[in-house]
Amino acid sequence: MTPTRQALLDRITDPDRAYDTPEAELRPLQLAAAQELFAERITQIPLLKQRAADAGIDAIRTPDDLLPLLFAHTVYKSYPQSFVDQGRWDRLLQWLQTLSVADVSRVEVRGVTDVDDFLERLWAAGHGVLASSGSGGKCSFLNHTPGDRELKARHFKHTTAWPLARSAPDRALFWLGPIKGFNSAVESAQINRVNWGRPGAMHALGSPLRIGEVNRAIALRKRIADGSATPGEIAAAEADAAAKAEQGRAELLALADLILDHRHEPIMLSGLWAQHMTILQRARERGIPDGDFHREAIVMAGGGVKGIALPPDYKEQVDRFYGAVIRPGAYGMTELAQMMPRCEAGRYHRAPGLVWLVSDERGERLLTAEHDADANGQATGRFAFLDLLHEGRWGGLISGDKVTIDFNERCPCGRHGPTLLDTISRYAASGGDDNIGCAGTIDAYIRGAVGA
Template sequence: MTPIRKQLVDMILDPDLAYDLPASDVEALQLRAAQELFEERRAQIPLLARRAEDAGIERIGRLEDLVPLLFAHTVYKSYPPSFVEKGQWGRMLQWLNTLSVADTTGVNVEGVKDVDDWLARLWEAGHRVLATSGSSGKCSFLNHTVGDHDLKKRHFKYSVGWPYVRSNADRTVFWLGPSRGTSSATEAAQFNFENFGKPGQTFALTDQPLRIADVSRMAAMRKKMADGSATPDEIAAFEQEAARKGAEGREGLLKLLDTILDRRAEPMLISGMWAQYMALIARARERGIGDGAFHPDTVVNAGGGIKGVALPPDYKEQVDRFFGQVVRPGNYGMTELAQVMPRCEAGRYHRAPALIWLIVDREGERLLTADDGEDGVVEGRFAFLDLLYEGRWGGLITGDKVTADLKPRCPCGRRGPTLFDNITRFAQPGEDDHIGCAGTIDAYVRGAIAA
């Protein structure tokens, strides 16, 4: 890792300082680190070099210079679907290689049966590829090195729970989802277990590996059902399988919920979705347990999980009342990002020094500044350069619509820009999210794998 990048990445070891630095001081270092990284990566990733050449970018002298070099989030699923459908795993390696620093084309794929086998072979070869499946069922694949994984875990150690708690491996930890697999969610489960959990006192909904092939198949079937292309037999088989898995999941969830309730008098860390917490409340009521029965040092992380689930309008308020005076931190992150952003007491998200924020217009073509908003507050598309990564180029334009306060100080008193806790998507599920550079970069990828 280049010297200034390492300096910025290592600042997280003192999170109280890292999340309270003057923006001008941080951004001066960030620009120098971005130039270091750009010089290194354009020699390693031809896709980035091509993009820089076409955009006329020779060096990073200002934040605006980074914007044309950012990859659209869709590039990490830009492979032809036929590569997966026909089991062309060597071609998939060739595609992944266009987005990776280390050569992936030599990974042994003989005998690979499905995408989970393919991912396992990559992990065995030292490529910690994470997969995420969208509503279409088509996965994104993002390469990491073993070092990226370790630094990411370290970042979670100092950021998750900040500024309220520190991870000391002294809690019972509950993860209301699968704990093993190749997704960012299962990765986060393992980070929480290692950073917060007492030995032998970590619990998950299931320890069976989350299979990406199953997740993708279910997502693709839901899409077919929504657009009317699924046959009656396909729908019947899908519903039968969903019912079976639902029954199995319900049994496992009730067992886990009872364990949580049994330990409610001790400090815990619980991570789950809103619908699961509503199930916890229902189980508590069945057992005669009222609101506010949890240890005050319990940490509760909540989010997501409401699509297609009927919840009362006040579900968040019900969950708050049920847990009572516990610790309620928050984080903003995504699979493409190594450095999650913690939420402060004022309800704002803060950045680590090694994460460059770039708030751009909807098309992803122009950097927004304080002059584009009122009183330093701007609304735009979230983009970033994550300086931590060694496995790939960490510059990305996301699909997230954010409100950023670019004034020099947060209402919590700390210095630096912040994001409001009102993040949404520019496109709804099933809609196209047009980003100006997406088509160009996809064309680069297609040309590289066709060569």
């Protein structure tokens, strides 16, 4: 790893300084590190070389040079779905190679039966590929090296629960999800087990996360929508889903009882809003009042409300139930190794090794304090970044997230800015245009590279 990149990433070991660095000091170092990384990756990833040629960029000197080099967030699921549906794992490897630094072409894929088997083969060969759940229709596949995973674990060690608590491996951990599987959420649970968990005190749902099952469910929904699914297929899927739901509820209730039994200890608990409501309801059944948890308990909640019937004040109910515990927050995504913690003022801060960019909706022009900020020094646009941590792939991405950035020199918490407001949403979910200008040319290049 190049010196400037390494120095910026190493700053995370002192998070109080790392998350309070003046922009005037940090931005020149970030641009220098971005250029170091670009000079390496342009010789390793043909797609990046093509992006640079199309934009006429031979070096990164300013933030404007960086934006055209970022990939659209859809690129990591740009493979033809037929590669998965027809078991063309050799072709899927060929596609993955267009986005990877290391050579994945020699991974043995004969006899692979599904996506999870494919991922197991990659991991056995030293390629830590993580898959998104594919809830939007297709899985993303993102390559990581062993070094990436080590640096990500270090970042989480100093960032999770900052600035409210510091990690130490002395807590009972409760993760209201699977602890096995090739997914970034599972990886986060495993990292927290090392950084926070007392030996033998990790508790999670027992069933592994199987990406193949998610894919099959998505495929069936599509066949139902176009009328090609048979009644037998639908009935079998409904019966399987009902059985899994019953098993999952039983596991969750058992975990809820265990959590309530440990409520007077400084536990760490992470789950979806609906799962926290299940714990609350179980506490009501047991006669446990609100605010009966240890004040040093760490409780994290978020997501999981789509299609779930919850009361309008579910967040307020959960807050009252746990009481005055530690409630940290963070902003991140599967494609990002360095999550962004939320400060006491409810703003998200960035690590020195993470280059922030906010563009217009199409991802074609950077927003700046000079030309786009309102009277409060804020502007709303599409979040983009270069994550300097990644060695397995190019870490530059234009996301699907709509964010508001505050360009002011100081955050209301007193630390240096810029910061992101806690108003993040998806362009697609908010009815906005999620078409990124570069997406079409990137997809066309990849299709040409794999002959699809």
